[in-house]
Amino acid sequence: MPAPTPAPSATSAGPVRRRAGRPTAAILDQDGITTAALELISSKGYDGLTMAALARSLGVAPSALYNHVASKDDVLLLVEDHLAAMVDVTAFGVEPWDAAVRRWAWSYRDVFSEHTPLIPVIAVLPVANAPKTLAMYEAVTAGFRDAGFPEEKIISAIVALEAFVFGAAYDVTAPDDIFDAGSLADRVPNFTAAVDRLALERHARPTDVAFSLGLEALITGFGALRG
């Protein structure tokens, strides 16, 4: 009898109720799969994360994974939810609103800049199946509300900040010379001059300068919305 396909979920809502006999000690579970996937990603990168490699690192046949996970995208969702729990939301309710947003956004960007292949998945998948991600949103929402944000604007502000964070996460992964115009440089003099001028500044990583610039503008702009 074929095993039923599990519903897509980053964390199952506790153990499934048991009707009749079943093995006590299953080799696989979602936590183990998540851990193995994270180890594989950190050692071989996302190109190395294949269902076959994941199964091999767990000492199991690839098809066995499908008893615990509906698809490879479901594995990515498990990983995403694990990472969401690593985003720093502890400043909300402790530090002032602007400092809390700053800490959250920097940490959010740093976590996902190492995991940009997840972004297309996150952006499209409902949060209902990602409890830790949901917990992050809850903390941030409460922080905005307690800071006097009008309730109807909170989600929009978070969505805008998140969009900026995801885009900035990609930017971190870009090669240093991405803006080198090469042989076309003389066709784009203003752009080339601006790129060269920025290169003279030796303060911080360009990607961090850009992130700071945008984030501070967003914090200032959104801060004015508070009642």
Place this chain on the structure above:
Amino acid sequence: MPAPTPAPSATSAGPVRRRAGRPTAAILDQDGITTAALELISSKGYDGLTMAALARSLGVAPSALYNHVASKDDVLLLVEDHLAAMVDVTAFGVEPWDAAVRRWAWSYRDVFSEHTPLIPVIAVLPVANAPKTLAMYEAVTAGFRDAGFPEEKIISAIVALEAFVFGAAYDVTAPDDIFDAGSLADRVPNFTAAVDRLALERHARPTDVAFSLGLEALITGFGALRG
């Protein structure tokens, strides 16, 4: 004798010089490949854009494509560069700076929200091989410079705006109920209340409200940097 692999490029720098005899009328070229790819994307989506399908739509064997393109990523770069030319930069130098940025950013987001699978490619690939993309950057850079922007901040500001645009492009594609917490709703009361409150507003698409909110904050914040 095997044909040489073409260098990755969104548009070759004119026809390759001819040493000896060669056919005058090649069936394929980069323009034709780009056009066929765009048609395929618009009819079948990015899942339907395979090298085999692309070749079939051009009446050619898949391997023939590799005489004109180095890889599938190279095809995506061709498509990206075509789309970059559709982004509206005409307001720079004509309308005031803030209005020009507004037009550019909205148009940039709208174009790429239909082509989010390109974003991971764009974010990593050097602009040297994408002349139309480079032309867009040139127009925007000149607009910032003429508006009195300090030269060392121009690229950072553009990068920040672009990050926001790319993230927002993903947001456009998200399902309407992406923030439905489902059975976990009572665990995240603040978040659920804010989501419900936003749903009461019936003015515009939520994704457009969030984009406008973020973009106006960025424009205001960056506008203050002008000399």
Place this chain on the structure above:
DNA sequence: CCAGTAAATGAATGGCGTTCATTTATATCC
């Protein structure tokens, strides 16, 4: 007319995610 060469072919390769009939091992019910 011959030599040179870009462009097209078609077969082959290796990898991928996923499916499914089957087997294994156990916990509960009678």
Place this chain on the structure above:
DNA sequence: GGATATAAATGAACGCCATTCATTTACTGG
């Protein structure tokens, strides 16, 4: 305590993918 129900594991497929390469085709400059 034996029969039963069932979740979990297996291993062999499947279809699709991007890409490679030896070979053929068709043209043109010398």
